[in-house]
Amino acid sequence: MTTQTTAPDAASTPATAPSGLIGIPPQIGRALATGGGILTVISTFLAWTWTSAFPGDLTVYGYPGGLQVLVLIGGALTTLFALASYGVKGLGWLVPAGADGAIKFAALATFATAWYTVIAISTNLGGVVNLEPGGYLVAIGSLAALLGALALPFEHPEADPIDPDDTSWEHFKHRAAHRWTTVKAAFASGTARPVGKLPSYVEILIIVAVLALGLFVFTYGIGTEYDELFIGFLLTAGFGFAALNKSGLIAQASQITARHQNITVCGAFVAAAAFPFTQTDDQYATLGVYILVFATVALGLNIVVGLAGLLDLGYVAFLGVGAYAAAMVSGSPSSPFHVHFPFWAAALVGAAASLVFGVLIGAPTLRLRGDYLAIVTLGFGEIFRITANNLDGTSGPDITNGSNGISSIPNLDILGFDFGAIHNILGFEIGRFANYFFLMLVITAVVVLVFRRSGDSRIGRAWVAIREDETAALAMGINGFRVKLIAFAVGASLAGLAGTVQAHVTYTVTPEQYLFAGPIPPNSAFLLAAVVLGGMGTIGGPLIGASLLFLIPNKLQFLGDYQLFAFGIALILLMRFRPEGLIPNRRRQLEFHEDAEAPTVLTKAGA
Structure with a gap:
């Protein structure tokens, strides 16, 4: 009791x-x-x-x-x-x-x-x-x-009168x-x-x-x-x-x-799938699919930042790599390859391209720690954007079409289901963005599954050990470089997978979509904020944090130049009064609140 x-x-x-x-x-x-x-x-x-x-x-x-x-x-x-x-x-x-x-x-x-x-x-x-x-x-x-x-x-709560550092009997x-x-x-x-x-x-x-x-x-x-x-x-x-x-x-x-995790996760996806049926047109389903893309990428970043403790400031570049790779093989007339892969193949290409870039960037840089790693990843994000902007046939090879990007990406057609057409499901008219919402929901489910399975696995425990104390983890026999490289590669591939859907939703992929910071997400700064504000190391935290960080700036556009000012004030207040995030794990609650161990909920042994 x-x-x-x-x-x-x-x-x-x-x-x-x-x-x-x-x-x-x-x-x-x-x-x-x-x-x-x-x-x-x-x-x-x-x-x-x-x-x-x-x-x-x-x-x-x-x-x-x-x-x-x-x-x-x-x-x-x-x-x-x-x-x-x-x-x-x-x-x-x-x-x-x-x-x-x-x-x-x-x-x-x-x-x-x-x-x-x-x-x-x-x-x-x-x-x-x-x-x-x-x-x-x-x-x-x-x-x-x-x-x-x-x-x-x-x-x-009444403070414990005993020294908390004392472990004696x-x-x-x-x-x-x-x-x-x-x-x-x-x-x-x-x-x-x-x-x-x-x-x-x-x-x-x-x-x-x-x-x-x-x-x-x-x-x-x-x-x-x-x-x-x-x-x-x-x-x-x-x-x-x-x-x-x-x-x-x-x-x-x-x-x-927490006692019914599987039921809660399945129920959450059922509730999310019901969202398009609550809308009368595609106006708000548009925001819904963009929120899912942003939230899925944030959940992938949560593996790198929340589990492994690696501060990545250029993570949005992996989203861009996946989007560009999928756009090039999806039948766009702006693509230099002039091929049209089915979606499953384009998705694999996007995820694999991001995975390769994650390994290539992580291999020489993951021996760095803390601020040095953050600076290197920030540089990678900027290098990707500048490179994509210069591969226009003038400053470099004609691959990405420069600042014009890869445009006119055709709508998906999976097993005869045209995602660009309006369909009637159970008496409800489901438009283009609602179709992509359901597809993105499936991608999100895959990312959640990967996050849960990897977080509960041996490699997941190694990530947490590296995050808490890398020196102690190395002393216990954990191969820190290999463990961090796996986290970097898995996070990059998940971002690339989300990028394949983003490319088809937006029709056009341009370098300006993948900045470090900007008024509208997704960008690296907003992605990192979504993970931190939502709750690092959890599943629901980045999903809810990303939803809020995408929805609020879109709704506050009427503030004009004061939009980011008001948004910044709100973030400061949230981090002041709830620094552990909206949905924190128990460890972070104890870290940020000295009175977290005060007896608000007590259990009597044997009751």
Whole structure:
């Protein structure tokens, strides 16, 4: 049986409990947060403005729309977390790790989205006079909820009083006694909730619900029709994720998915395959297929950076090698070879070409370490782009057609299935980009399989050993050069495989598509950021990180010159408050958080 200690709720908070930031007693703050959340929910069923000129038509009574839906979600979360903190029967499962932190972030999500909407209405329409009663009510309600949340105490895990570097028997006894004292205190105060292992079918249903929620959030975010709605979506989703994480729901879902990894992976691909059926045209399926290409390449880079610990700043060049090699043998009139291989052969050519380049570049350079290796790989990325730009028949042999690239790459035709035509599947019309989305999904599945099998293999353990301490690994008999060269070659071939699909999706392959850095991915800087921000050494981390890093810049293009500035601020904040990544492994959590070993989830032996 697992015992989970949570933050004190209203029933167990003593009268002398510390206040939050604004000095209001916690009991009053909790009531204020609850009332503010309820008022916010009510306000979403009222009109916020009198004219439909503001995007989303917020003039309708009784039916939330546009940004009102996001505020409704935030207000509902705030209310539910606040009620759970009172010990309302049936809501305890919402806050296995405590309610106060979850209330803070849920109220912040509600306040940020609500006040952004109110300010946007006033700015776009010419003053607060354009607000209807619902607009004033949501401003007051969300502010009240935020003030109440800030009045709640900030509970931090109690630090272990023993020196963490001490490995003596006395240290072990003191640590065990300290943790058991924490468990007993939690039971005595009523803040510990025994949670038994759920039946397998219940856990599988939870996995299905989590994947369905993920599909809904992704579909909603990619399908936002106007800029204000996407900004509201970012605010609600970002702070809402933090609220769920503080409540402990994310940790519990992670434990459940870890117990059913195969079901989770298969379910994730089924959910991804359902995405094109949620779209009415190819507008957003276009973004979907580009996101899959970017995410697949990021997962290949994760082998090099996340598992082997090799800092590669020119990885996008391998994507370009695969794309150019496939384009040259796929029947393009711009190709100097004038051949048309079937897709499976073109894919093998692209992967093999990247593999060869990975070995040729890695063999003389992988004896370097750290910053020196990073500089060499950065140079390789630039050399590839410049070389492809000069092989135009003037500065060099006519192979890549220079800056014009290889154009007019024909659509794929596999077993009579034309990827450039519209097909009817189960009553749904699937267009060109949706066809390539399914193909890229199969490629992604292959890359995930390679990553899982290699990561769990003997060579994968050798990669991790090299990443953690290369000197110690060499002393234990690991051939460091051979192990790193294999990682470089495998990562390069996976990038080349994704490049074969990218060449057919974009019709044209040019050197400018493979820069080190630029406003729109894929490029080496964004690929590395996707791996680091998503979570190095994991499968889901780079996939989610790449999805966010591709989607957000595309949606923030209306900011113009300030796009990268806003994006950079967001990255800085994310790395400040979650340096281990969005989906980290346990090792990186312990590295980046000194209090990660504090007893938030304790297990009693023999229970």
